[in-house]
Amino acid sequence: MEIENIKSDERSMEQTILGAAETLFIEQGFDKTSTGQIAKLAGCNQALVHYYYRTKEKLFDLVFEKKMRMALNNFLQVESEGLDFEKRIPLMVGLHFDFLKNNPRIASFLLHELSRNPARIRNMIDKIRQYAQPLLERLNRDLEEAVKQGRIRPITGIDLLLTIVSLNVAPFLIRPVFQTALSLSDKEIEDILENRKREIVETVLSRLRPVAGN
The missing domain is CATH 1.10.357.10 (Tetracycline Repressor, domain 2)
Incomplete structure (x- = not known):
């Protein structure tokens, strides 16, 4: 059960990061958006953004x-x-x-x-x-x-x-x-x-x- 909860939390954070990226890309465009901004909006650190998605x-x-x-x-x-x-x-x-x-x-x-x-x-x-x-x-x-x-x-x-x-x-x-x-x-x-x-x-x-x- 604990492993399932961890996996669920990971999927949730992964989707949260993707949602934050979508919001910023559409509002600002690719060039003006940074992984730091994405992390801040998603409520996580920048390392997690790179962990789930590698690059902007x-x-x-x-x-x-x-x-x-x-x-x-x-x-x-x-x-x-x-x-x-x-x-x-x-x-x-x-x-x-x-x-x-x-x-x-x-x-x-x-x-x-x-x-x-x-x-x-x-x-x-x-x-x-x-x-x-x-x-x-x-x-x-x-x-x-x-x-x-x-x-x-x-x-x-x-x-x-x-x-x-x-x-x-x-x-x-x-x-x-x-x-x-x-x-x-x-x-x-x-x-x-x-x-x-x-x-x-x-x-x-x-x-x-x-x-x-x-």
Whole structure:
């Protein structure tokens, strides 16, 4: 029993350190975060951070991969069986949009780190590709079938995903400036974001709908 308690405490501290690293990386970025800061926020000494994760780079890779997987899983959660695209698009847009809304700093974090160290991030993207590939393959199959049936205009899976992601990400990248410049309250900005989500759904659906007379 005592050994089990020790192992449980170790797992708890390991997760606490990871959580502290996630908070600091997202708030400050990789360069401005130190293992000393991570240890302080986690309530442990710096040696424990190195004991569990060896380096700051290892911690960062774990945090970055976790966030990328979470973003992709929002698309993967949308089941295709029995749903046409008019019903799937609101789900795909909504799940991804709400993920960004609940993680307001994640968009700027991912973009900043992707541009900061392309070589290291490229290795991470290779690992993430295993989660994206099944999504793209499924999307392309469903899109091809919908095009054959005349339900939508031709579009590739990657184009559809890029359209959704770019439209969803933009409001959260400009939110701080937009809210300050227009002196908007949190309630007002929330209402704007909800309306924006509906506009994005309609924009994507308009792109997919067959042109009348064709």
